Amino acid sequence: MVQNFLGYGIELWGLMATGDIARLFAIDLLINPETRGTQDIHHVITAVASSSSIKSAERFISQHIAPRQSQAIACLAYSSYEEIVQDANVDIVYIASPHSHHFQNCMLAMEYNKPILCEKPLTVNANQAQKLYETAKQKNIFLMEAVWTRFFPLSIKVRQLIQDGEIGEVLRVYVDNSTGVDISKLGANHRYLDMGLAGGALLDIGIYPLIWVFQTMYHTREKSQRQKPSRVFGMLTYEKTSGTDQMVSAVVEFPASAPNGNTASHGIMATSMVLSNDPDDSRVSGATVRIQGLKGEIQVHGPVHRPEWIRIIHKTAKDGSVQGYESRDIHYDIPAGGHGMYWEADEAARCIRDGKIESFVIPWDESVTIMQVVDKIRAQAGYTYPEEIESTQYPLNLKKRTVS
Numbered sequence: 001m002v003q004n005f006l007g008y009g010i011e012l013w014g015l016m017a018t019g020d021i022a023r024l025f026a027i028d029l030l031i032n033p034e035t036r037g038t039q040d041i042h043h044v045i046t047a048v049a050s051s052s053s054i055k056s057a058e059r060f061i062s063q064h065i066a067p068r069q070s071q072a073i074a075c076l077a078y079s080s081y082e083e084i085v086q087d088a089n090v091d092i093v094y095i096a097s098p099h100s101h102h103f104q105n106c107m108l109a110m111e112y113n114k115p116i117l118c119e120k121p122l123t124v125n126a127n128q129a130q131k132l133y134e135t136a137k138q139k140n141i142f143l144m145e146a147v148w149t150r151f152f153p154l155s156i157k158v159r160q161l162i163q164d165g166e167i168g169e170v171l172r173v174y175v176d177n178s179t180g181v182d183i184s185k186l187g188a189n190h191r192y193l194d195m196g197l198a199g200g201a202l203l204d205i206g207i208y209p210l211i212w213v214f215q216t217m218y219h220t221r222e223k224s225q226r227q228k229p230s231r232v233f234g235m236l237t238y239e240k241t242s243g244t245d246q247m248v249s250a251v252v253e254f255p256a257s258a259p260n261g262n263t264a265s266h267g268i269m270a271t272s273m274v275l276s277n278d279p280d281d282s283r284v285s286g287a288t289v290r291i292q293g294l295k296g297e298i299q300v301h302g303p304v305h306r307p308e309w310i311r312i313i314h315k316t317a318k319d320g321s322v323q324g325y326e327s328r329d330i331h332y333d334i335p336a337g338g339h340g341m342y343w344e345a346d347e348a349a350r351c352i353r354d355g356k357i358e359s360f361v362i363p364w365d366e367s368v369t370i371m372q373v374v375d376k377i378r379a380q381a382g383y384t385y386p387e388e389i390e391s392t393q394y395p396l397n398l399k400k401r402t403v404s
């Protein structure tokens with residue numbers, strides 16, 4: 001990271017892949033950080049790599065970067081991921097390939113000691129995640145899973161409320177992330193429907209309910225008090241043509257918390273690609289996340305991955321008996337017309353500036369534990385992906401993008 005004359009740390013980003021989320025991330029990165037109150041970090045994009053063609057990288061730069069970044073800053077186009085990880089003018093790579101490829105792409109970046117922010121889910125399974133974090137530790141390289149929702153001010157507030165005891169001990173969390181995609185309109189090789197790209201609901205959108213379950217029931221405890229799930233029960237249905245998973249329901253049980261917990265707690269998650277938790281797009285279908293404690297409830301409204309507002313409901317008590325309820329709402333803005341991805345980028349940049357290799361907000365062991373839950377749900381359904389994308393061998397040549 002270089003320092004400018006005003007004392008800002010300037011993070012030089014290289015983007016690996018040129019798909020949908022890379023575009024949203026690039027636009028967010030180049031929004032003036034002061035619009036969200038960030039005074040210590042600036043981001044610039046110095047390189048973009050496409051595994052399919054140099055044209056794709058060049059087009060991405062001219063459409064999404066050039067209009068937003070000073071022409072004085074050179075942004076190079078590369079036609080391979082191998083080139084971008086060797087660019088000395090890149091402080092950190094953002095990996096935005098399909099999740100099937102994250103393990104190989106992260107290993108490649110670490111071969112050249114490049115710090116990484118890698119899109120969710122970090123990998124296809126827990127063994128791959130474990131191997132990545134072990135490699136990062138051994139080589140002293142920053143590695144963070146891009147679970148952007150956890151960096152929203154709304155999420156930070158929810159975690160703080162729970163830690164402050166606002167709703168008492170949390171016994172149950174319900175989360176439904178069902179996005180209502182019209183699968184018939186997707187091309188046959190869309191990543192959602194491609195087993196070779198680790199398609200399906202669980203890894204793509206089911207990961208968010210688990211992110212919520214863990215950030216409310218696990219991460220809110222002191223590190224020494226965090227206990228791994230005692231049991232996981234899951235069910236899964238398949239999309240008939242592609243064989244990818246389409247709908248998943250699961251219960252994650254956490255053991256009673258020592259020393260003051262009195263009972264086990266349940267994280268209940270549902271996800272579906274074809275059903276929707278907001279069927280008429282009206283935002284009036286109710287809370288998508290409900291965090292239920294002995295003294296009240298926190299409800300989260302809006303998309304599970306990009307939440308908008310919360311309602312805090314308290315039991316009011318007098319002389320030990322419940323008298324009624326009171327509630328208050330807090331609405332959150334995503335400043336400057338952004339998508340909300342800049343907060344995770346700020347965190348990654350600060351970690352690198354401060355010499356950290358792991359973010360406290362999504363610690364490595366928690367990221368692996370979440371993937372272990374995913375593995376358990378998949379194992380109960382006997383749901384596996386092609387061997388090469390489940391593998392922890394590196395290097396392996398995986399399927400390339402087909403450009404039509």
Ligand SMILES: NC(=O)C1=CN([C@@H]2O[C@H](COP(=O)(O)OP(=O)(O)OC[C@H]3O[C@@H](n4cnc5c(N)ncnc54)[C@H](OP(=O)(O)O)[C@@H]3O)[C@@H](O)[C@H]2O)C=CC1
Pocket residue numbers: 016017018019020021022049050051052053056057096097098099100101119120121146148191197203204305398399400401402
């Ligand atoms: N945080 C969030 O809100 C979101 C996160 N995601 C995550 O980001 C990742 C990418 O998703 P998204 O951008 O929607 O996907 P896209 O299909 O739009 O883009 C993926 C890109 O990855 C590259 N790629 C490398 N190998 C392949 C391959 N074999 N087949 C297809 N593409 C390949 C391509 O770029 P190139 O040819 O230039 O190398 C392609 O454009 C996923 O892991 C997903 O879970 C997705 C959406 C939202």
Ligand SMILES: O=C1OC[C@@H](O)[C@H](O)[C@H]1O
Pocket residue numbers: 179204205305
């Ligand atoms: O992370 C995501 O969030 C939004 C979804 O539409 C997308 O498929 C998924 O990858």
